[in-house]
Amino acid sequence: MNVHVTQPETQGSAAPAVDYDEKIVKQFFTATVVWALVGMLAGVWVALQLAWWPANLDNPYTTFGRLRPLHTNAVIFAFAGNTVFLGIYHSMQRLLKTRMFSDALSQFHFWGWQLIIVAAALTLPFGHTQSKEYAELIWPIDIAIAVVWVVFAINFFGTIAIRKVKHLYVAIWFYMSFVLTVAVLHIVNNLSLPVSFTKSYPIYSGMTDALVQWWYGHNAVAFFLTTPFLGLMYYYLPKAANRPVFSYRLSIIHFWSLVFLYIWAGPHHLLYSALPDWAQTVGAAFSIMLIAPSWGGMLNGLLTLRGAWDRVRTDPVLKFFVVAVSFYGMATFEGPMMSIRPVNGLAHFTNWVVGHVHSGALGWNGFMGFGILYFLAPRIFGRIAKPSWVETHFWLGTIGIVLYIVSMWSAGLTEGLMWRAVGEDGLLQYPNFVSIVDRLNLFYWIRFLGGAMYLVGAVMMAWNLWLTARGGGSPDAELPVAAPAK
Amino acid sequence: MSKNTDEVLGHADESDGIEEYDNPLPDWWIGLFFLTIIWGVWHIADWHFITPTSNEAHYEAEMAAAAEQWPDLGKKAERDDSPETLALGKELYTANCVACHMADLSGGIGPNLKDSEWIHGGDYESVVNTLTNGVAAKGMPAWGPVLGPKKVAALASYVLSENTGEAPAAPAEEPAAAPEGGAEGTPTDVEAGPADGKAIFEKNCVACHKADLSGLVGPNLKDDEWIHGGSLEEIVATITNGVPEKGMISWKTQLSDEEIAAVAKYVFEYED
Numbered sequence: 131m132n133v134h135v136t137q138p139e140t141q142g143s144a145a146p147a148v149d150y151d152e153k154i155v156k157q158f159f160t161a162t163v164v165w166a167l168v169g170m171l172a173g174v175w176v177a178l179q180l181a182w183w184p185a186n187l188d189n190p191y192t193t194f195g196r197l198r199p200l201h202t203n204a205v206i207f208a209f210a211g212n213t214v215f216l217g218i219y220h221s222m223q224r225l226l227k228t229r230m231f232s233d234a235l236s237q238f239h240f241w242g243w244q245l246i247i248v249a250a251a252l253t254l255p256f257g258h259t260q261s262k263e264y265a266e267l268i269w270p271i272d273i274a275i276a277v278v279w280v281v282f283a284i285n286f287f288g289t290i291a292i293r294k295v296k297h298l299y300v301a302i303w304f305y306m307s308f309v310l311t312v313a314v315l316h317i318v319n320n321l322s323l324p325v326s327f328t329k330s331y332p333i334y335s336g337m338t339d340a341l342v343q344w345w346y347g348h349n350a351v352a353f354f355l356t357t358p359f360l361g362l363m364y365y366y367l368p369k370a371a372n373r374p375v376f377s378y379r380l381s382i383i384h385f386w387s388l389v390f391l392y393i394w395a396g397p398h399h400l401l402y403s404a405l406p407d408w409a410q411t412v413g414a415a416f417s418i419m420l421i422a423p424s425w426g427g428m429l430n431g432l433l434t435l436r437g438a439w440d441r442v443r444t445d446p447v448l449k450f451f452v453v454a455v456s457f458y459g460m461a462t463f464e465g466p467m468m469s470i471r472p473v474n475g476l477a478h479f480t481n482w483v484v485g486h487v488h489s490g491a492l493g494w495n496g497f498m499g500f501g502i503l504y505f506l507a508p509r510i511f512g513r514i515a516k517p518s519w520v521e522t523h524f525w526l527g528t529i530g531i532v533l534y535i536v537s538m539w540s541a542g543l544t545e546g547l548m549w550r551a552v553g554e555d556g557l558l559q560y561p562n563f564v565s566i567v568d569r570l571n572l573f574y575w576i577r578f579l580g581g582a583m584y585l586v587g588a589v590m591m592a593w594n595l596w597l598t599a600r601g602g603g604s605p606d607a608e609l610p611v612a613a614p615a616k
Numbered sequence: 617m618s619k620n621t622d623e624v625l626g627h628a629d630e631s632d633g634i635e636e637y638d639n640p641l642p643d644w645w646i647g648l649f650f651l652t653i654i655w656g657v658w659h660i661a662d663w664h665f666i667t668p669t670s671n672e673a674h675y676e677a678e679m680a681a682a683a684e685q686w687p688d689l690g691k692k693a694e695r696d697d698s699p700e701t702l703a704l705g706k707e708l709y710t711a712n713c714v715a716c717h718m719a720d721l722s723g724g725i726g727p728n729l730k731d732s733e734w735i736h737g738g739d740y741e742s743v744v745n746t747l748t749n750g751v752a753a754k755g756m757p758a759w760g761p762v763l764g765p766k767k768v769a770a771l772a773s774y775v776l777s778e779n780t781g782e783a784p785a786a787p788a789e790e791p792a793a794a795p796e797g798g799a800e801g802t803p804t805d806v807e808a809g810p811a812d813g814k815a816i817f818e819k820n821c822v823a824c825h826k827a828d829l830s831g832l833v834g835p836n837l838k839d840d841e842w843i844h845g846g847s848l849e850e851i852v853a854t855i856t857n858g859v860p861e862k863g864m865i866s867w868k869t870q871l872s873d874e875e876i877a878a879v880a881k882y883v884f885e886y887e888d
Contacts, residue, residue: 224632299631365634374624374635383641387649407670411663415656422649429645466652556686561762 148294150223154236156510158216161244162499163592165212168251169204170585176201177581181574191255199266200254205491206264208247210355213499215243215282217362218305220506222289225299225365231288235281242278246271258328262343264350265319269330272320279316283309300381304361307389311353319346337404345396352392355490356458359498360388360427363455366502368434370447376433384426391420398469401478410471417469424462431455446520450501453528457493461486476550481570482542485535492531492584500527500591507598515597519590526587533580541573692748693769695740697777705774708767712759721778724823725833726756729775733784743772755833813882816875820867829886834864837883851880 178185179194186193219236223229230236249271253259259266267275286309290302319342322330332339368375375381397405397413432455435442442448464486468477477483500523507514514520548566551559560566624635663669683690710719716726727735736746747768748760759768818827824834835843844854855876858866867876 221632227632295630297627297630299634300636365632368634369632374622374637376637377639377641378625378636379638380641380645381636402671408660408664410671411660415659418659419649419652419656421652422645425648426645429642433639555764556682556689557764558761 148223148227149229151219151230151233151236152510154230154233154240155216155220155506157240158212158219159503159506159510161240162209162212162216162503163595165204165208165247166496166499166588167585167592169201169209170581170588172197172201172204174578174581174585177574177578181571181578190257196255196257199259199263200251202264203250203254203266204247205495206350206354207250209499210359210491210495211243213495213502214308214354214358214362215239216506217365217502218286218358221301221362221365222286222305225302226289226293226295228289228292228294231285231292235285235288239278239282239285242274242281246274246278249274253328260320260322260330260332262319262332262346264347265316265343268328269320269322269324270327272316276313276317276320279309279313283313299364300375300378300385301361301364303385304357304364307385308353308358308361311349311357311389311393315346315349315353319343340400340403341397341405341409344399345393348396348399349393351487351490352388352395355495356392356424357389359458359495362498362502363427363431363451366498366505367431367448367451367455370445370451370501370505371435371438371441373434373436373438376430376436380426380430384423384430387423388420388427391416391423395420395469398474401469401471401474414469414471417466421463421466425459428455428459428462446517446524447501447505449524450497450504453524454494454497454501457489457497457531461490461494464489476546477542480542480546481538481573482546485538485542488538489531489535492527492534496584497527500524500588503591503595507595511598511601513598513601514594515601516594519594523587523590523594526583526590530580530583530585530587533583534577535580537573537576537580541570541577544569544573688766689764691765692741692744693765695773695776696769697773701770702774702777704767705770705772705777708763708771709774712763713771716755721775728784730778730780730782731784732779732781738776738779740772740776743775744768747772813878813880816871816879817882820870821879824863828888829883838886838888846884848880848884851884852876855880 175185175192176194176197179197190196219230246267250267253268253271254266258268260268260272265272286305290298290306321334322332324330332342334342364375364381394416395413397409398417399413401410401414403410431451435448435452438448442452467473468483468486504514504520545566548560548569553559620637620639622637622639625638626635628635709717713726716724717729718724721729723729727733732738734742736742736751746756747763748758748765750756750758752758759771763771817825821834824832825837826832829838830836835841840846842850844850844859854864855871856866856868856873858864860866871879
């Protein structure tokens with residue numbers, strides 16, 4: 131593994147020799163913060179609707195069925211997406227010691243992506259949807275996504291092509307898996323025949339359509355919310371901790387095993403369906419095999435902190451990262467368990483699934499995003515306006531996640547057990563569905579409270595970062611970084 | 617972790633200053649990985665080859681176990697007109713059926729159960745069938761899985777014991793009240809002037825169109841969408857002749873021309 135250095139350069143406080151594109155970083159920084167607020171507000175709103183229906187305002191545009199996809203699209207593609215782009219445009223220029231391949235393509239990517247998000251917000255509330263989960267957007271927007279994605283890919287691989295280093299750092303591998311696989315997933319799942327400007331039919335039908343959809347749906351989790359965030363972790367966590375990454379070899383093994391195994395796991399969304407039995411079994415088996423590769427990432431993150439745990443107590447950025455990586459480890463154990471047929475029989479269609487995805491979304495993606503924003507703010511703006519608020523945000527968010535997940539576990543188990551409860555006479559004990567829904571109301575309120583706390587934390591962050599940016603200060607993209615401990 | 621060498625690879629200058637150790641994979645991690653791979657392979661082999669099974673086989677096994685535990689569940693119970701059974705039937709009827717069929721079985725959203733007209737058969741077997749399986753197309757739920765054969769039998773026995781066999785009362789049965797907790801009074805309680813459209817509407821129409829005209833079984837009457845025409849004349853025609861294929865009754869034998877005109881005017885001019 132001895133890659134010889136061709137361009138020895140001093141690192142650390144030396145003035146960067148490369149003129150990095152900082153404008154695009156700031157743009158994605160802003161977009162990440164703005165869409166975080168929008169997506170999380172929509173989430174808290176729909177959570178309130180489940181606890182207290184009048185919050186749907188009694189008109190079709192703001193009912194749960196239309197706002198829920200708006201929430202998921204906003205947090206996944208707007209908040210998490212912009213977080214990833216922010217991290218990639220910031221870190222890859224530095225990792226590859228080069229400016230992005232093309233500033234024009236960077237700008238096209240940025241504005242194209244934001245317009246796509248706006249288009250989503252202007253179609254979903256009006257009922258324009260493909261009815262595929264996480265692929266709701268109608269075909270004209272899908273084409274726009276494909277175009278913007280190809281532009282991004284050209285810019286991304288172009289930057290790799292013109293890099294000034296030979297070695298590709300592990301973060302870049304993870305970014306590559308993201309750029310390549312999301313393109314394939316998006317295009318294949320959205321192949322459809324338009325019948326009007328707003329309506330199309332998928333070229334697949336029936337079970338095939340469902341299988342393609344969940345091959346996409348599960349790998350959206352894998353290659354949009356997992357691998358790029360692991361790439362971000364591999365850059366920002368050792369940077370923030372100022373420690374060497376625990377194991378290069380672990381990073382190789384868990385990268386390849388992760389991307390190889392993940393792509394097969396989609397059928398676990400279709401257990402006990404009309405999908406052929408063997409495909410269901412394969413989906414479950416590959417999900418179980420995913421535990422160790424997923425935990426490889428968590429291990430490499432947590433073990434990188436060896437010797438820096440004292441700083442985790444004081445550095446809020448590291449706190450966000452530690453909690454994020456821990457939730458990643460928890461969610462990637464919970465997911466495989468839910469893929470086992472009998473467990474799935476209890477969990478499927480219950481709020482347990484909602485709790486599961488939110489330990490990933492709020493814990494892993496959200497906290498990674500917050501950590502990166504707080505890491506970058508002093509490096510972009512030279513300071514943070516209210517450092518104590520970061521700590522408050524961390525605790526609001528953490529307690530919010532715990533309330534969210536515990537209430538949804540409880541709700542999920544409650545309804546899962548009540549649906550199947552059979553009395554001594556052999557009949558359903560709760561034949562009246564509404565009587566079960568009634569029981570969930572308390573949990574819905576607790577979930578709303580947890581989500582609201584998480585949102586309040588995010589609002590504090592946005593306010594803090596706005597004050598930070600408004601206060602000016604000299605841009606200091608390359609804060610001195612002490613030499614890593616040997 | 618004693619095997620950790622903690623020696624850096626030395627390409628930090630090619631990764632923005634981030635050093636990397638090349639520590640060995642933790643033993644327990646490798647062990648876990650192999651265990652899950654073995655589990656995965658074993659699961660595929662077991663499910664399909666060793667103890668070949670399938671979702672269908674699991675379902676059938678569960679059903680067979682249930683049939684053994686509750687042998688009576690799949691069978692029909694006999695009609696029983698003993699006072700205890702009829703009392704149970706009445707109790708079940710009150711709890712589950714009155715919203716649509718009314719406490720006196722005279723019908724509302726669902727058909728009249730005390731006259732001699734039976735849409736799906738009036739013998740005991742047929743009534744049990746209808747109760748057990750429901751009539752999904754018309755909104756009658758399947759009560760078999762909810763109540764079980766004994767309670768279905770009690771319910772059927774009760775309904776048949778209450779059936780007077782009287783001649784069906786013309787096409788129209790008067791719905792008594794809106795199903796959503798509207799006034800509970802029987803229709804005859806409503807004092808209506810002959811041309812009081814509102815009173816006629818509340819007496820005859822609210823069960824399907826709701827008191828605020830927002831529609832339920834029947835369409836919304838206060839919006840701008842008119843399936844059969846929205847002029848006063850067209851509304852009069854729809855009320856007079858009904859739309860039998862959609863369940864809208866012809867009111868010409870129930871209401872005088874003057875009353876129809878009044879209720880049409882009420883609908884036509886209605887505002888929240």
